[in-house]
Amino acid sequence: MNEIIDIPVEQLHAEMKKLHDERHFDFLRSLTGMDWQEEGLGVVYHLENTLTGENTVVRTHSANRENPEIPTVCDIWKAAEFNEREAFDFYGIRFTNHPDLRRLYLRDDWVGHPLRKDYDMSEETNPLRMTNEEPVDTTARLEVLRDGSVIEKREVIFEDNEYIINIGPQHPATHGVLRFRVSLEGEIIQKLDVHCGYIHRGIEKMCESLTYPQTLALTDRLDYLGAHQNRHALCMCIEKAMGVEVSERVQYIRTIMDELQRIDSHLLFFSCLCMDLGALTAFFYGFRDREKILDIFEETTGGRLIQNYNTIGGVQTDIAPSFVQKVKEFIAYLRPTLREYHEVFTGNIIAEQRLKGVGVLSREDAISFGATGGTGRAAGWACDVRKRHPYGVYDKVEFNEVLFTEGDSYARYMVRMKEIEESLRIIEQLIDNIPEGEYQQKMKPIIRIPEGSYYSAVEGSRGEFGVFIESKGDKYPYRMKFRSTGLPLVSCMETLTRGAKIADLIAIGGTVDYVVPDIDR
Amino acid sequence: MEIKKPHIKSIPYEDFKNNEYLEQMVQELNANGGKVWLGCLDDLINWGRSNSLWPLTFATSCCGIEFMAVGAARYDFARFGFEVARASPRQADLIMVAGTITHKMAPVLKRLYDQMADPKYVIAVGGCAISGGPFKKSYHVVNGVDRILPVDVYIPGCPPRPEALLYGMIQLQRKVKLEKFFGGVNRKEEEPQKAK
Ligand code: SF4
Numbered sequence A: 001m002n003e004i005i006d007i008p009v010e011q012l013h014a015e016m017k018k019l020h021d022e023r024h025f026d027f028l029r030s031l032t033g034m035d036w037q038e039e040g041l042g043v044v045y046h047l048e049n050t051l052t053g054e055n056t057v058v059r060t061h062s063a064n065r066e067n068p069e070i071p072t073v074c075d076i077w078k079a080a081e082f083n084e085r086e087a088f089d090f091y092g093i094r095f096t097n098h099p100d101l102r103r104l105y106l107r108d109d110w111v112g113h114p115l116r117k118d119y120d121m122s123e124e125t126n127p128l129r130m131t132n133e134e135p136v137d138t139t140a141r142l143e144v145l146r147d148g149s150v151i152e153k154r155e156v157i158f159e160d161n162e163y164i165i166n167i168g169p170q171h172p173a174t175h176g177v178l179r180f181r182v183s184l185e186g187e188i189i190q191k192l193d194v195h196c197g198y199i200h201r202g203i204e205k206m207c208e209s210l211t212y213p214q215t216l217a218l219t220d221r222l223d224y225l226g227a228h229q230n231r232h233a234l235c236m237c238i239e240k241a242m243g244v245e246v247s248e249r250v251q252y253i254r255t256i257m258d259e260l261q262r263i264d265s266h267l268l269f270f271s272c273l274c275m276d277l278g279a280l281t282a283f284f285y286g287f288r289d290r291e292k293i294l295d296i297f298e299e300t301t302g303g304r305l306i307q308n309y310n311t312i313g314g315v316q317t318d319i320a321p322s323f324v325q326k327v328k329e330f331i332a333y334l335r336p337t338l339r340e341y342h343e344v345f346t347g348n349i350i351a352e353q354r355l356k357g358v359g360v361l362s363r364e365d366a367i368s369f370g371a372t373g374g375t376g377r378a379a380g381w382a383c384d385v386r387k388r389h390p391y392g393v394y395d396k397v398e399f400n401e402v403l404f405t406e407g408d409s410y411a412r413y414m415v416r417m418k419e420i421e422e423s424l425r426i427i428e429q430l431i432d433n434i435p436e437g438e439y440q441q442k443m444k445p446i447i448r449i450p451e452g453s454y455y456s457a458v459e460g461s462r463g464e465f466g467v468f469i470e471s472k473g474d475k476y477p478y479r480m481k482f483r484s485t486g487l488p489l490v491s492c493m494e495t496l497t498r499g500a501k502i503a504d505l506i507a508i509g510g511t512v513d514y515v516v517p518d519i520d521r
Numbered sequence B: 001m002e003i004k005k006p007h008i009k010s011i012p013y014e015d016f017k018n019n020e021y022l023e024q025m026v027q028e029l030n031a032n033g034g035k036v037w038l039g040c041l042d043d044l045i046n047w048g049r050s051n052s053l054w055p056l057t058f059a060t061s062c063c064g065i066e067f068m069a070v071g072a073a074r075y076d077f078a079r080f081g082f083e084v085a086r087a088s089p090r091q092a093d094l095i096m097v098a099g100t101i102t103h104k105m106a107p108v109l110k111r112l113y114d115q116m117a118d119p120k121y122v123i124a125v126g127g128c129a130i131s132g133g134p135f136k137k138s139y140h141v142v143n144g145v146d147r148i149l150p151v152d153v154y155i156p157g158c159p160p161r162p163e164a165l166l167y168g169m170i171q172l173q174r175k176v177k178l179e180k181f182f183g184g185v186n187r188k189e190e191e192p193q194k195a196k
Helices: A009-021 A080-091 A203-207 A212-219 A224-242 A248-276 A280-301 A323-346 A349-355 A363-369 A373-378 A409-431 A486-491 A493-497 A502-512 A516-520 B019-031 B036-050 B062-071 B106-115 B126-131 B162-178 B185-195
Strands: A004-006 A027-035 A041-048 A055-062 A069-071 A094-096 A138-144 A150-156 A163-167 A179-185 A188-195 A452-460 A463-471 A479-483 B094-098 B121-125 B153-155
Touching: A009 A055, A009 A069, A027 A080, A027 A452, A027 A463, A027 A479, A041 A463, A055 A069, A080 A094, A080 A486, A094 A138, A179 A502, A188 A493, A188 A502, A203 A212, A203 A479, A212 A224, A224 A248, A224 A452, A224 A463, A224 B062, A248 A280, A248 A323, A248 A409, A248 A502, A280 A323, A280 B062, A323 A349, A323 A409, A349 A409, A349 A502, A363 A373, A373 A409, A373 A463, A409 A502, A463 A486, A486 A493, A486 A516, A493 A502, B019 B162, B036 B162, B062 B094, B062 B121, B062 B126, B062 B162, B094 B106, B094 B126, B121 B126, B121 B162, B153 B162
Parallel strands: A004 A055, A069 A094, B094 B121, B121 B153
Antiparallel strands: A027 A041, A041 A055, A138 A150, A163 A179, A179 A188, A452 A463, A463 A479
């Protein structure tokens, strides 16, 4: 496990700045709010140095349960902005100097902070409210005065004379229920305000009252286009904590499944992006080919979209007898089909003009926002977890990390199309060599994790998907946090779209490729 | 009285489940008094209505992807007249509630439903829409859309298979075929209040 540095609240900002500037911890992997009951509320930061790959964990806490105040770090890492809003929403931790301290997921009239251990879960506190939410154009900022006291200031998000349009939550191009409020000057986007939480299902809180094997089922439903990978991350984290080594065979199967899932997700990405841009035929092509992967999944796991396949210490069932054969057929089928995709869509002049040079994200911003996955790689950031922290059998296979430097929509699109080819290459190297062995290890009937905190990550279909578990040695996790792949992606939407045309918002959103239930959890 | 059996091509009446429900529905409709001479006209209109149910593109989570799959090449609900998925509730006849409905989403969903023109239908797709599904115990999930909307057909599953979705949609068609357009269908609006 990495070193854990405890920093008192008073020195937090200065120390964090030092870590960033002097030791080059420029990537905030995850920011987790915590409730340590008697000790108070706090935050755990996972940091990474993108040059050396060095990792560190920082903790801080405030003993004041009524009004916990922790200085913001969002001037150091942009990724902190949304994550701190999340921690404010879930725990009521007030981040001083945060420019926009609003709830991120729950309604403004929500009572209490649900992830606190003393939160009252009863229906009476928070009944189902059927009133429509009124849009609020101001936000709060906590300013620390010279004498150390804190005052609340109102800041304006949208001025009265701005022309604001609302997109979502029910809009076919937001890929789920995400809501944007956009301020326009003619067709040009001046400012964009993201509203999440329309599919916030409270998974992290639920996990705290589920046993470890039970928590597995919920991960599939976070980012359902990365169902295998999500579950893989959680299983890996639990196995690591328990000191369980899974067999070679399981490693191979998991890796192959992860890659199939990635292809599945990227095909859906292609379909939806094309549909958003008006190319409906491409949508049908993508879905037609995606069905072939679902067939392979179904034969082995029994599920199409949600497979519930990985378990702690192995996988649910052995691969189906025809699995190898089918996968090979699929590889042979997909290669020429991809060329067809490129002919139909990639070279198309309309597609190129809609994508090239639109929505540019710089490498620095990608790192600062923590926008991993295809979005980060399109901006030239080598952020692939499969290379950075190899797991499964990724250290045994040869594959290229697809990198572009343009950072525009077109690069994001091409990264994913190229990644399909790399995934095919990975599968090809593995499919013939799946070693014999057990597919499921004997585990104790009740699974407990030794006390401590653990973090594991996998490369999900759209970025780093991490699991952070803090255990007190029980059969239930004390805190389970999922590092969402999508939250950093929506947090950089404002940077991406500022100055772009409103119609490009759809294309940018499509290429950034977020899945909303994964953002909201 | 013998009920008029809704005819679905290539699936015999007996092969459907929940036929008792339909029979009961017809009895209730008849008890309210039907205008006999409008019967044929009803049949004609219902033939048209049941074969051109336009769904609203509404999906909140995982089940929505299966809904898309049903719309795509392999399952292709265009075969049954569902293909015109509308993005605007004003043009939709049917809302497929595919996915979890949370507290924050509930008023939005209700508003969408209210914006649809009568006659309108609701299908609850998947465990989440039926009862909250795997998230039943969560603090932010509505335990079943029938708490806020009148549901016509429930399709269980997590997610339901595309075949199940098609079956559910055909069940709705059968229901539509039995309704009396000149009778009660156009006055569905009060129902949400009654259900409460
Ligand atoms: S029923 Fe299952 S698949 Fe459908 S939305 Fe709920 S969790 Fe997802």
